[in-house]
Amino acid sequence: MGSHLRISGLTKHFPVRRSLGQALRGERPAVRAVDNVSFELAPRDAVGLLGESGCGKTTTGRLLLKLDAPTAGTIEVDGADLATLRGPDLREFRKRAQLVFQNPFDALNPRLTVRRSLAEPLINAVIPQAEHEARIRRALDRVHMRGVGDLLEKYPHQLSGGQLQRVVLARALILDPGFIVADEPVSMLDVSVRAGILNLMREIQETYDLTAIYISHDLALVRYVAQRTLVMYLGALVEDGPTQEVVSAPLHPYTRALIAAVPVPHVDQPRGPLPIKGNISDARRSYAGCRFAERCPMAVARCVAEPPALRDVAPARRVACHLI
Amino acid sequence: MLLRLDGLQVEYAARGGTVRAVDRGSFEVPEASIVGLVGESGCGKTTLARAITGVMPRAARIHGGRMLFRDKDLVTATPAEWRDILWRRIAFIPQSAMNALNPVHRVGAQIAEVLRVRGGMSRAAVPARIAELFDMVGLDPARQLDYPHQFSGGMRQRVGIAVALALNPDLLIADEPVTALDVIVQRQVLDTLRDLQARLRLSVILVTHDISVVAYVCDRVVVMYAGQVVESGPVAEVLERPSHPYTMGLTNAFPDLARASDTLVPVGGYPPDLRDPPKGCRFAARCPFALDACRSIDPPLLAAGADRAVACLRADEAETLREEARNPERWAAISASAD
Numbered sequence A: 001m002g003s004h005l006r007i008s009g010l011t012k013h014f015p016v017r018r019s020l021g022q023a024l025r026g027e028r029p030a031v032r033a034v035d036n037v038s039f040e041l042a043p044r045d046a047v048g049l050l051g052e053s054g055c056g057k058t059t060t061g062r063l064l065l066k067l068d069a070p071t072a073g074t075i076e077v078d079g080a081d082l083a084t085l086r087g088p089d090l091r092e093f094r095k096r097a098q099l100v101f102q103n104p105f106d107a108l109n110p111r112l113t114v115r116r117s118l119a120e121p122l123i124n125a126v127i128p129q130a131e132h133e134a135r136i137r138r139a140l141d142r143v144h145m146r147g148v149g150d151l152l153e154k155y156p157h158q159l160s161g162g163q164l165q166r167v168v169l170a171r172a173l174i175l176d177p178g179f180i181v182a183d184e185p186v187s188m189l190d191v192s193v194r195a196g197i198l199n200l201m202r203e204i205q206e207t208y209d210l211t212a213i214y215i216s217h218d219l220a221l222v223r224y225v226a227q228r229t230l231v232m233y234l235g236a237l238v239e240d241g242p243t244q245e246v247v248s249a250p251l252h253p254y255t256r257a258l259i260a261a262v263p264v265p266h267v268d269q270p271r272g273p274l275p276i277k278g279n280i281s282d283a284r285r286s287y288a289g290c291r292f293a294e295r296c297p298m299a300v301a302r303c304v305a306e307p308p309a310l311r312d313v314a315p316a317r318r319v320a321c322h323l324i
Numbered sequence B: 001m002l003l004r005l006d007g008l009q010v011e012y013a014a015r016g017g018t019v020r021a022v023d024r025g026s027f028e029v030p031e032a033s034i035v036g037l038v039g040e041s042g043c044g045k046t047t048l049a050r051a052i053t054g055v056m057p058r059a060a061r062i063h064g065g066r067m068l069f070r071d072k073d074l075v076t077a078t079p080a081e082w083r084d085i086l087w088r089r090i091a092f093i094p095q096s097a098m099n100a101l102n103p104v105h106r107v108g109a110q111i112a113e114v115l116r117v118r119g120g121m122s123r124a125a126v127p128a129r130i131a132e133l134f135d136m137v138g139l140d141p142a143r144q145l146d147y148p149h150q151f152s153g154g155m156r157q158r159v160g161i162a163v164a165l166a167l168n169p170d171l172l173i174a175d176e177p178v179t180a181l182d183v184i185v186q187r188q189v190l191d192t193l194r195d196l197q198a199r200l201r202l203s204v205i206l207v208t209h210d211i212s213v214v215a216y217v218c219d220r221v222v223v224m225y226a227g228q229v230v231e232s233g234p235v236a237e238v239l240e241r242p243s244h245p246y247t248m249g250l251t252n253a254f255p256d257l258a259r260a261s262d263t264l265v266p267v268g269g270y271p272p273d274l275r276d277p278p279k280g281c282r283f284a285a286r287c288p289f290a291l292d293a294c295r296s297i298d299p300p301l302l303a304a305g306a307d308r309a310v311a312c313l314r315a316d317e318a319e320t321l322r323e324e325a326r327n328p329e330r331w332a333a334i335s336a337s338a339d
Helices: A020-024 A057-064 A087-096 A114-124 A129-142 A161-173 A191-207 A219-225 A243-248 A253-261 A301-305 B045-053 B079-085 B107-118 B123-136 B141-145 B153-165 B183-200 B211-217 B235-240 B245-253 B315-325 B328-336
Strands: A005-015 A030-041 A046-050 A072-077 A097-100 A179-183 A211-216 A228-233 A236-242 A311-314 A317-319 B003-014 B017-029 B034-038 B060-069 B090-093 B171-175 B203-208 B220-225 B228-234
Touching (some): A005 A057, A030 A057, A030 A072, A030 A236, A046 A057, A057 A211, A097 A161, A129 A161, A161 A191, A191 B245, A211 A219, A228 A243, A236 A243, A236 A253, A253 B183, B017 B045, B017 B228, B034 B045, B034 B211, B045 B060, B045 B171, B090 B153, B107 B123, B107 B153, B123 B141, B183 B203, B203 B211, B211 B235, B220 B235, B220 B245, B228 B235, B235 B245, B245 B315
Parallel strands (some): A097 A179, A179 A211, B034 B203, B034 B220
Antiparallel strands (some): A005 A072, B003 B017
């Protein structure tokens, strides 16, 4: 069954080396990778987490899978607080929540056959040996790899990128998870193969009872697989809404610049300067106001002084901007 | 015509024989235009681009064909002639230009080296020229005294462009110049490149896997598949009305933010092994329109209307095939046999 997630005030700071001066002043500089992020996912939601490198999207994904502990805030999965999960409950969570890796070329152990790689999660989850074969067959069915000859006895280097990514997906699905996090699942694949994997992810999402988070910098991909999109900038959630609306009518000035920057495969497309100034700011700084303010073409005095809260502006749409 | 490649072949010596990474490098680069060289991993686009710079891996050698640069055949150029050409006439930005700077030297000093050693510029003239180059690519001239780690990825890519432009080349070869960059920075770097190209009347060969980047900045596009150029022409023509089934497949499979039509159609199968390329058309095994003849005859690259070339036995039927190619069912039979 698809998981229900409630994330509130999620924060992760990574300490960085401090200078002597900072130590004497008692300062503890940190990269604010994720800062006060709150959202809720209903069972079977497919959500895209969109942002540029360093915006905190991958860190958020790791926190949701309990691969890292948050500095502050809570994550509830199906009513249970991740921070307090122990023993059998934690093992159950590890079965329910799965990660799909970014790079299929090194997500599988090169010394293990496909059969062994797929059996690994079953062994870890203490599934009786007798069930393994049937489970492996079923997982391969789900990714349309059943008919592929002696696939199970092959090693990763004998497979193409598309086949590898299908095996990686099969491995993530083999324990019937309720929740998957896919971090840039197709960024390493060629265009002609990528389309097949994207179609497969869509199909899995529609067929199986799953809650999915797709982490990506690629808006075109997010639009293809996710009904809802969350946009992050420098650790903060700046916009949340149905993907179609976010793409066709972005509200936050950052989302507007991001969407204007995406090239499309047609000659007639808008050119000219983007509605954004400067370069990405320093994640170590703390911001009194909006962290996008210094790059925002619309910023007013209030933006620098007061942090905008993420608030409802329309049904199912939230934006963190004073000007909307 | 600034550059004309005619049937260029590049081979790599490998264990148990040779691999012909480029089998048919044939295309033209007009004066003052940006030409996109597109294809998927392993199609030979980087090898072809490197051959034009004369800087190739030790195992690679040109096996045949011609590269006419303003009517001078570069294939037969001597090392002394190459020293005159590289950087001064033809400059390149390597694939990982972002990481190509030496971390222990100031950025300016690394550009100075090109100016002094390759350009023979006097020590006194160097700082002013670097400042001019920095200004040109949108960097603060004062930052030439900084070290590479003080620059962001996009800024280091701009330094790469500045180095390549240092000696006023006629042709710039950029290998995946924006691939590792975030979309906003990518757009800004592409705008800078386009702007410089127009201002300096440069020609650029832009090697990329991304047809949306080609659509954004290029005037012409050259599509490669399995070592061969399969289609070329003006961007507007080739991307909107592709004539080769592989180009049709590429455009079908490419996610598009602007269009509501919402199915991506994959191209099933995978490219052939270049150690043992198939007889006939190299795309035939993945092509929904392949005939028996396609499996025995390797189609030559022929002119298809004004200013376009395509290598397909069914090029005459392109109009009809293009319609059929929009139907996902046509491609499904091949997809089912795995990717």
